[in-house]
Amino acid sequence: MCTLLLTLVLLSLRSGLAQSSTQEAYIIQYFERRIHQLEERLITCEQNSLRLDQKINDVSAEVRSRLAGLGMHRTEMATWVESVAMRVERVERDVEYLESKIPNQPHVEVQEALIEQQIAEAQKQKVKFTIGTDCSTVLTSVKSLKIVKKADDIYGSWLKDPTKGSSKIYVFTGNKNDTLLEFQSLKGVAEERATQVNKIQLPFPWQGTGHTVYDGFVYYHKADTTNQILKVHLRNRTVNDSTLLPGAGRLPVYALTTHTFLDLAVDELGLWVIYADPESRNAESAFMICGTLYVVYNSRHGGRSSVECLYDIHDAVRSLESPMLFFPKRYTSHYSLHYHPKDKLLYGWDDGYQTIYKLDLKSL
Numbered sequence: 001m002c003t004l005l006l007t008l009v010l011l012s013l014r015s016g017l018a019q020s021s022t023q024e025a026y027i028i029q030y031f032e033r034r035i036h037q038l039e040e041r042l043i044t045c046e047q048n049s050l051r052l053d054q055k056i057n058d059v060s061a062e063v064r065s066r067l068a069g070l071g072m073h074r075t076e077m078a079t080w081v082e083s084v085a086m087r088v089e090r091v092e093r094d095v096e097y098l099e100s101k102i103p104n105q106p107h108v109e110v111q112e113a114l115i116e117q118q119i120a121e122a123q124k125q126k127v128k129f130t131i132g133t134d135c136s137t138v139l140t141s142v143k144s145l146k147i148v149k150k151a152d153d154i155y156g157s158w159l160k161d162p163t164k165g166s167s168k169i170y171v172f173t174g175n176k177n178d179t180l181l182e183f184q185s186l187k188g189v190a191e192e193r194a195t196q197v198n199k200i201q202l203p204f205p206w207q208g209t210g211h212t213v214y215d216g217f218v219y220y221h222k223a224d225t226t227n228q229i230l231k232v233h234l235r236n237r238t239v240n241d242s243t244l245l246p247g248a249g250r251l252p253v254y255a256l257t258t259h260t261f262l263d264l265a266v267d268e269l270g271l272w273v274i275y276a277d278p279e280s281r282n283a284e285s286a287f288m289i290c291g292t293l294y295v296v297y298n299s300r301h302g303g304r305s306s307v308e309c310l311y312d313i314h315d316a317v318r319s320l321e322s323p324m325l326f327f328p329k330r331y332t333s334h335y336s337l338h339y340h341p342k343d344k345l346l347y348g349w350d351d352g353y354q355t356i357y358k359l360d361l362k363s364l
């Protein structure tokens, strides 16, 4: 087993995928899972309805205390949680009914119909909250690679805007600069025609290779600060928001990529900041897929990069199912890796080569 010394923090900047909705989505997912478990147990409730009742009471109390402590950002979310609480109460009543009337076999079919109805109701409401739902994939292999171009600088970062429908590519050359390049498409990067490039000068320079772009904003570690992250509007070129991450940024995130102190990552669930607690052994980069952190290791002399250490916020990926994965081919070292959730591709800066990796993912 590897010793993982990275910490994940959800960035509290408001965006299409902001912290609040992601956390709420987890809570909803959590409750849904719990309730589905309970409902399944209801079907076979002839076994032990007393214990089940106790468990439902627990969940019900949890829902209520969460409701009190949440400080909802969206009223619709509050309504949703309320309806979850209502469902729990309904199930509770059903259990009570079953306990008193039918402690043994009979009316299970009736109960099933009721459960189906409840699930159908839940499905209807679920549509509103797509973030975080249906996200239970794991990486099974890094399949192939395609080298798109070679830059002058061995350090850098490039990525495709993960916003729906965008084909724009952003290139950040070097560890510290204030000018990034925006290309209309991947083709533009390969051909490097001057007409297809938009030079964007940021109000403050960046530090490292951990930047990300989402929905018209670039998020990056402001140079010469320990842990300040800026959100800059790409058209306006003005700072839209900024945040400090106390405790972060004192060490390089990855031992082999020493200029990067904060690494930002976008996945299906939201925007993340990856930073090191104590320095992590021979890590060169990392990326997030579906709430799971994949850490990429190499040797100091460069070698075949491997994906070794997983940290899964949902506990969905069991360590047994996560054998060591290797990158297909390498140049020297990955100074940045950015995952594109829709295309299931990794954009790597491999010792100056802009490389795209195709990923194989498996649904759990």
Ligand SMILES: *[C@@H]1O[C@H](CO)[C@@H](O)[C@H](O)[C@H]1NC(C)=O
Residues within 6 Å of the ligand: 173, 174, 176, 177, 178, 179
């Ligand atoms: C910043 O980037 C621009 C464009 O890539 C480049 O021309 C310039 O030399 C860089 N500046 C520094 C200080 O590296």
Ligand SMILES: *[C@@H]1O[C@H](CO)[C@@H](O)[C@H](O)[C@H]1NC(C)=O
Residues within 6 Å of the ligand: 233, 236, 238, 239, 240
């Ligand atoms: C763009 O700049 C204007 C002021 O120049 C500001 O009012 C507006 O909120 C900015 N938009 C974004 C998205 O930051």
Ligand SMILES: *[C@@H]1O[C@H](CO)[C@@H](O)[C@H](O)[C@H]1NC(C)=O
Residues within 6 Å of the ligand: 239, 240, 241
């Ligand atoms: C930030 O961007 C949002 C639009 O996404 C805009 O409404 C807001 O005014 C901007 N804030 C600042 C300080 O520019």
